[in-house]
Amino acid sequence: MRIIVIGGVAAGTKAAAKAHRVDPNNEIILYQDESEVSYSACGLPYVISGVIADERKVIIRQPEDFAKDGIQVFIRHRVLGIDTGKQQLTVRNLQNNTDFIVSYDRLIIATGARPIVPNIEGITLEGVLTLRNIADLARFKTLLSTVQPQKAVIIGAGYIGLELAETFHELNITTTIIEKAPRILPKSDPEMAQLVHDHLLENQVEIILGDGLAKLDGNNGRVTSVETECGKIIPADLVVIAIGAKPNVELAKEADIELGITGAIAVDSRMETNIPGIYAAGDCCETVNRITGATTWMPLGDIANLQGRVAGENVAGGDAHFPGVFGTAIFKTFKLTVAMTGLSEQSALESGLDPISIKTEGSDRARYYPGKQDFSLKLIADRKDGRLLGAQAIGLGSVDKMIDIAATALLGKLTCSDLENADLAYSPPFSPVLSPIIVAAGVLHSKLSKLSLTG
Template sequence: MARRVVVIGGGAAGMSAAAKAKRTDPTLEIVVYERSGYVSYGACGFPYAIKGEIARVEDVVVRTPAQFAKQGIQALIRHEVLEIDPVRQTVRVRDLEDGREFVDHWDELVLTTGGQPTRPPLPGLDLPGVFALRSVEEALAIKAWLAEQRPRTGVIIGGGYIGLEMAEALAAHGVALTLVERLPQVLPSFDPDFATQVADELRRQQVDLRVGQPVQGIVGDERVRGVVVDGETIPAEIVILAAGVRPSAALAQAAGIALGPTGAVAVDDRQRTNLPHVWAAGDVAEALHRVTGKPAWIPLGTTANKQGRVAGENLAGGDARFGGIAGTTVVKVFDLEAAISGLSLARAQAEGFNATAVSATAYSRAHYMPGHQPITVSLVFDQTTRRLLGGQLVGREGVAKRIDTVAAALQAGWTVDEFAELDLSYAPPFAPVWDPLLVAANLARR
């Protein structure tokens, strides 16, 4: 009899695992249970679909259940897994359309339940016009609200990646925005001087930015009317809750699958959990951080795709390993790009490194070329070992792919001196003769 694989969650990690498993061993019987109405979508595209840069929200869907069926993968939408029995190797599933429950057997189980928005204990969270942003359905609901209600005012709760991207998206609809972040800065994974540049851009774009101010409540009647911050009610005809995400690990935990120190499912570099034949990947799982050497939880689409593939290959009898993460992330905030890889200075010091940072500003192109833009680069390194620990970049062009060079250096485990020896590309339309990365590295060298 064919071995049966059950995948819980049809996002990027789950569908990558399913597809890779089927390619590796075509005899496998694979079923994916997905609670929402869509599988295989890139949630990272939602802000651009809401903004209107992408015509339809559904365009972010990579493949439909019908397309997976042609590959021999059964993807069942609107099916929620309620319970995992690791001894009997079964799951209990509810069909959300008719409420019917059934039990399915698995030989291999893949946990790709993803993450979910943090819901702070606030009154008014359930008012119409208050949205989070994880599913296609939520993205569609925001788009419909914008089209039908035409909100003139809005509040975004949270200054992380999603909050910042949603600021750009809502501003494009003419919504007068307030962004509230309880921490003293936006983008808490960045050092303060970088967060300040992002904050400046938000203000330049007419976003009323309130940092260091927790939200006290959301008010309204038949729909949202405002958000209470520091005793003041800020008018809001739309509210986006983007106050962080956490791993959707309750199902796993209830089944005795071990979580790691971050609260996500602990996995090894094969994506194995503590239970035999149970794998985890994507936003529900941890990943080894190459710089700290410790498990980290940095939920990102790239990691989800890679881990999913590794889980899929291994459960099908292959031998793949996931090389870990460097914590590379980039975000577009209106006309600004901000990127990080590795550790910020604050984080590096908190991790016990003898860390310091150098910072330089240089141009994205040769100084005599039209359109050149300043890029600020910070390199964090250990003063004892001189090892590079992280890098941050901010600027109006040429930031996103420059951070990849930092990611490579972190993977290589270089010192800042080795980093300074890089033979980076140069031509006047693309870089100055001393690339901003090297200008910073030369400062560290002294």
């Protein structure tokens, strides 16, 4: 059986490798329109800052590595069309600009996503960049070495924008962030986002909220300033567009593969599309929120790998299922680690739930132990039964540990009462005697108990 995978960054390469492990007798071909496969896009900001000195480190595997397993990887090959009736692909070799047709028995679409770029005046000027792939990284490195920018403007205050704010600070580039929403990190609750806002200001990052990008001005083909919708003019020799991404679904749409309500490819729990034998995985497809049951689009690297693994097993004859996501995410900006899982209080309300929450302060070690670091932790629960709905943590300590515990609690559908009695590891170098998440769960449980007594 011939299995073809379209796309080779996260989901595609994971799917190809899994399909080979399930049945090594299958012929597996992967087409990737970029010059590299199997790289970590999440590591690119750290290459730009110099934290990762060798950019080749973010490339996990090369085509020849896959070849050792019998997987044929063709870089710089773009799939132009899918004929689902004939089970054929039209492919263009971008190296010599020739087209050919290849047949398949089963297919995995892992075409990923691309940055949203507004169609405004000046958007094609030199110095206006996005950061999504290795080619974008090359453009960044060229600009930094030739122009040596002094003033950067980042459009968008999500994860990528805030990671790059730190990156530019490390490179001594004065930075302004412009965010159309009334606060940064719109997916976080306001009081948690404010902690990050204040930290950015402490690190000399200018923040403009409630304003958007109107146009870009330039000289001799190179960007020189940003004009906002409110009329502000901000000098800039580097502009980064980081207002979000959209799934690459044109290929699927033209082949009458069904798109879902989010605009991404619709799949079932087996990652199969509406056309039998055609699967999709990663940033190009939808998934399900495991708390609300609602269809969602969650373009995150770990999710792409998990979905790719399921698609790869099933395309080779298995019966694996992907249950959906909680939206667990984490990033770093300056000294702060910012992490979240599940629903925010705001999103819980929007989903028709009745949330109750608490915000506590904690530390990652015993209070007397050297090197103790502090963080803020917010837990959200369902007022009806105390079931945990989400968590957000921001600070200097082991924020990742708190969120991973919370994500596991969501997986087990634990209540605050369950979580406050969790048996977690303790030793002064690693935790207070009661983990901050145990304490927070206890406070939230008490709040719920008082409400039930008074109600």
